[in-house]
Amino acid sequence: MAEYAGDALMICKAGFVYSEDFNSYRFRDDHPFNQLRVTMTKELLEVEQALQAEHFLKPRKATDEELKLIHSSKYIDAVKRASNGLLTEDEGMEYGIGTEDTPIFKGMHDASALLVGSTLTAIDAVLEGKYEHALNLGGGLHHGFERKASGFCIYNDGAVGIEYIRQKYNYRVLYVDTDAHHGDGVQWSFYDDPNVCTFSIxxxxxxxxxxxxxVSERGLKEGYGYSFNLPIDAFTEDESFLELYESAFRDIVEFFKPDVIVTQNGADAHYYDPLTHLCSTMEIYERIPALAHELSHRYCEGRWIALGGGGYDIWRVVPRAWAQIWKVMTTNKPFAGSIPKSWKEKWQGKSPVELPDTWQDPSGIYKPIPRKDEITEKNRKVLEKSMQFIHNQKKYNNFT
Amino acid sequence: MLVEEVMKKDVIKMAPTETIGKALKLLNEYHIRHLPIVDEDNQVIGIVSDRDVRDASPSIFENDPDPEELKNEISSIMTSPVITVHPLDFMEEVASIFYEHEIACVPVTKEDKLVGMITEKDMLYTLIQLTGTNVQSSQIEIKVENRPGMLPKVTQVFGQRKVNISSVLIYPYKPDSRYKIIVFRIQTMNPMPIINNLKEVGYEVLWPNMPGMPS
Incomplete structure (x- = not known):
């Protein structure tokens, strides 16, 4: 097992879960959720020679039994019927299927079960000890509920995966969600469970x-104090985002002392993302995995499983952001400099916008935010409130 | 929303002859702040708040294990007559009563018998339901001219897009009284197609609405 080496280069053994079939999870041509971004990321990594044959892990499909770790039988049955066009519109509404967000498509059960299975493949790769880390960019569908599809998510692979870890390995799991949308499905699944700590920024x-x-959503019953939320203001920029993320993540990991870390790495907090209002740049997508990497080595003997998630500028943002996760996971150093020409040439024709030339964003991609100071101040208050629970406990422990 | 849909039906109550000590015990045990006092026919004849009871209790600096004050009858400190509401009243009316009388709780009576209680907390719960923030949704705000027919025009767009609305609120646009802001919570993660449709027909959409920021 690699020792965490600070800023130095280090080589970690990691697995990259991938299948062309991830692309079968496709609602409609004009739907913002598009798994083409996973293929684009994979190819970008291949061109950079950061991803070779030995890294690939072939995903399996989750079984019904595994889906039932989180989802109700009736719901799974409804998704299966919808897959074959046998679900009526009224029935679908009850399960959130057939809405504008999660329309019905042929084969939706198989496509969704594959995404869950791919997360289980990543988990087993790490927890059976063959790999230190694993990345499954096909997963991270954090809005799926026990008996309801929502927010582009049908089955919740993260929640199924965490419950799978609990039952098969009995590890304490820290779930860290940096998607721009709240990781509600996973949070509610483990809201009363003190062995699963959820943290969403x-x-x-x-x-x-x-x-x-x-901030006030802290958990229920025995799970009280094991749910952390940092709701940051619209128009938040890199500095403030990272200040909150790094400070909270360090405090939470020290408080909870997990055996394994699962991260949901949605890439929709970028300024370019069409669905959200945050003003981040590529900077956060270097720091987010870097800290997860560091802390997984310090606290969990490296056990870290990273998942995909949201990300709706699939051209300029997601491939770069997700490639950095893999780069940091395997070498502890992000890419810098130019984006390979051959990759850009291949995809430019399909893209409605100009693809980026460099790994980092140039300065000035957005106009200065007039209320930056207020936003930063408000975010600090949020951090303070959210961490109060941990800080109070620390104080108490120091006194006794 | 009707009072009977919101009120608590398991009411902790007292008889006028019971002691202040018992009231103190009930308030602590059930984490409540008001106790209705009823006669043998279950008619509300008075009400006490936690403050009334504490005012009538000995100071915490006294060390008497069995203070005389607490043996007085609750009827000696209760407020009467009591403002009550009916199960078929609206929550909006209850809000006005709380505001005008500066109180935080009313007993609900039917044919003069006590059937429930409504407190400040129930009122806030109603507000959360009305704003729709308790269910998964996105919020968008639309600035429209203050004249008849605007709301159906706007909501048509949501229907066409098959997006369910979880709540609608309308509030005045302060800088210019010729306009109003309609606030929608809609059950979708992707409001962009709707926002584009609304903008195409000329509405000003604020998503998000932050003073001094471009929308």
Missing amino acids: HETGRYLFPGTGN
Whole structure:
């Protein structure tokens, strides 16, 4: 096992879960959720020679039994019927299927079960000890509920995966969700479970879906104190985002002392993302995996499983952001400099926007935010409130 | 929303002859702040708040294990007559009563018998339901001219897009009284197609609405 080496280069053994069939999870041609971004990321990594044959892990499909770790039989049955066009519109509404967000498509059960299975493949790769880390960019569908599809998610692979870890390995799991939307499905699945700690940093739900993820959502019964939320203001920029993320992640990992870390790496907090209002740049997508990497080595003997998630500028943002996860996971150093020409040439024709030339964003991609100071101040208050629970305990422990 | 849909039906109550000590015990045990006092026919004849009871209790600096004050009858400190509401009243009316009388709780009576209680907390719960923030949704705000027929025009767009609305609120646009802001919570993660449709027909959409920021 590699020792964490600070800023130095280090080589970690990691697995990359991938199948062309991820692309079968496709609602409609004009739907913002598009798994083509996974293929684009994979090819970008291949061109950079950061991804070779030995890294690939072939995903399996999740069984019904595994889906039932989180989802109800009736719901799974409804998804199966919808797959074959046998679900009526009224029946679908009850399960959130056939809405504008999660329309019915042929084969939706198989496509969704594959995404769950791919997360289980990543988990087994790490927890059976063959790999230190694993990345499954096909997963991270954090809005799926026990008996309801929502927010582009049918089955919740992260929640199924965490329950699978609990039952098969009995490890304490820290789930860290940096998608711009609140990781509600996973949070509610383990809201009363003290062995699963959920931490989500996201744009406040005042405007943005799903609307939840308040600081006051701390868990229930035995799970009280094991749910953390940092709802940050619209127009938050890199500095403030990273200040909150790094400070909270360090405090939470020290408080909870997990055996394994599962991260949901949605890439929709970028300024270019069409569905959200945050103002991040590529900077956060270097730091987000870097800290997860560091802390997984310090606290979990490296056990870290990273998943995909949201990300709706699939051209300029997602491939770069997700490639950096893999790069940091395997070498502890992000890419820098130019984006390979051959990759850009291949995809430019399909893209409605100019693809980026460099791994980092140039400065000035957006106009200065007039209320930056207020936003930073408000975000700090959010951090303070969210961490109060941990800080109070620390104080108490120091006194006794 | 009707009072009977919101009110608590398991009411902790007292008889006028019971002691202040018992009231103190009930308030602590059930984490409540008001106790209705009823006669043998279950008619509300008075009400006490936690403050009334504490005012009538000995100071915490006294060390008497069995203070005389607490043996007085609750009827000696209760407020009467009591403002009550009916199960078929609206929550909006209850809000006005709370505001005008500066109180935080009313007993609900039917044919003069106590059937429930409504407190400040129930009122806030109603507000959360009305704003729709308790279910998964996105919020968008639309600035429209203050004249008849605007709301159906706007909501048509949501229907065409098959997006369910979880709540609608309308509030005045302060800088210019010729306009109003309609606030929608809609059950979708992707409001972009709707926002584009609304903008195409000339509405000003604020998503998000933050003073000093471009929308």
